[in-house]
Amino acid sequence: VARALGESVLGSAPETCDAWLLIEHPGPWPAYGLPPGMPPETAEFLDRLPVHRVRPQFIRRPGARRPVPPHQVFVVFSGGARGGEPWTEQREVADLRELFTLDLAAVGQGVRPGWGAPHHEPVLLVCTHGKREPCCAQFGRPTVRALHAAYGDPVWETTHVGGDRYAANLVALPSGTYHGLVTEPVAAEVGAACLRGEVDLAHYRGRMGVPSAVQAAEWFARSHTGIVAVDAVRPLAHTAHPDGGATVDLDAGGRRLRVTVRTALSGCPRLTSCSQGSVTDPHEFVLDALTDLDEMPGRL
Structure with a gap:
């Protein structure tokens, strides 16, 4: 499915x-x-x-x-x-x-x-x-x-x-x-x-x-930068949100990025295990914002 x-x-x-x-x-x-x-x-x-x-x-x-x-x-x-x-x-x-x-x-x-x-x-x-x-x-x-x-x-x-x-x-x-x-x-x-x-x-x-929200933020940072080397993107700090999302600061190949993700229901309730469990509507992570902290005004 x-x-x-x-x-x-x-x-x-x-x-x-x-x-x-x-x-x-x-x-x-x-x-x-x-x-x-x-x-x-x-x-x-x-x-x-x-x-x-x-x-x-x-x-x-x-x-x-x-x-x-x-x-x-x-x-x-x-x-x-x-x-x-x-x-x-x-x-x-x-x-x-x-x-x-x-x-x-x-x-x-x-x-x-x-x-x-x-x-x-x-x-x-x-x-x-x-x-x-x-x-x-x-x-x-x-x-x-x-x-x-x-x-x-x-x-x-x-x-x-x-x-x-x-x-x-x-x-x-x-x-x-x-x-x-x-x-x-x-x-x-x-x-x-x-x-x-x-x-x-x-x-x-x-x-x-x-944490899953940090994993998602890492994915969006990689998608934005094109960096695929495992060790070239690493989280520096994160703040969890009540909805399961987070704001995450990452080092991406020497650039500092701030990525905010939120959770949203998929809109398609279904079994989320192939052999057991109940029908649920699983959440997915959605990108809310991505900021290059090194390019913010006032930074040298």
């Missing part, structure tokens, strides 16, 4: 986490809870992650399932609301109980724990979690196959990343940038932008951990 209606995806990346724990598991992945064969105490450990704004994900290679153990594990800090330089550590574990030695507080604060080796290559995640949301499998699997054929090792399937109505969803790490409605024909193009450290504005949802 989102695709047919041309629904805007901007400002829709999850806000609640700044870091990730990616755990290789070939599946099957249940809709909720642990996959088979994992230590029972893993559930308690994973339940602690959100307190530290760390998001757990299961991952697997597209196509043939690699037997485990050993499991590939990635610990990723994306910055998000905390800011700071994104980073990734990688470790191969023979026993998933090794996860319990990870300093979650350090990860959530953006401090490298030294738990794994530094990993300098991007990681691309595509949600294919069909037992959670059927549309993620329907649209995600062709997309992940196309990406894997084009780029190989950086590409992984993953569990639910949020926003199933925007399937296929592509997440680039360590930046934490989300792209939605990434269909098979455009997958290689969007993936190439991610691997270059850029965003594709036609599909860009936003950056994880950042």
Whole structure:
């Protein structure tokens, strides 16, 4: 439905986490809870992650399932609301109980724990979690196959990343940038932008951990300036509005912009999840004003 209606995806990346724990598991992945064969105490450990704004994900290679153990594990800090330089550590574990030695507080604060080796290559995640949301499998699997054929090792399937109505969803790490409605024909193009450290504005949802209105303001700033490099646009300050909008000051390639966005109903009530939920009229972000602060009268 989102695709047919041309629904805007901007400002829709999850806000609640700044870091990730990616755990290789070939599946099957249940809709909720642990996959088979994992230590029972893993559930308690994973339940602690959100307190530290760390998001757990299961991952697997597209196509043939690699037997485990050993499991590939990635610990990723994306910055998000905390800011700071994104980073990734990688470790191969023979026993998933090794996860319990990870300093979650350090990860959530953006401090490298030294738990794994530094990993300098991007990681691309595509949600294919069909037992959670059927549309993620329907649209995600062709997309992940196309990406894997084009780029190989950086590409992984993953569990639910949020926003199933925007399937296929592509997440680039360590930046934490989300792209939605990434269909098979455009997958290689969007993936190439991610691997270059850029965003594709036609599909860009936003950056994880950042308030949704700030994500939307960033999108409008990029659209105005044409800047697509991930790190070239960053929020400096924002004031939230009661309607869910915000006034946001951003650095856009060295220019200071002030962007004001508001929320508006889409005008088309519908299911906003492909398998559950109720009919609602989702809001979208609308640009109210964009000002170049460096060009305001009286500024030198």
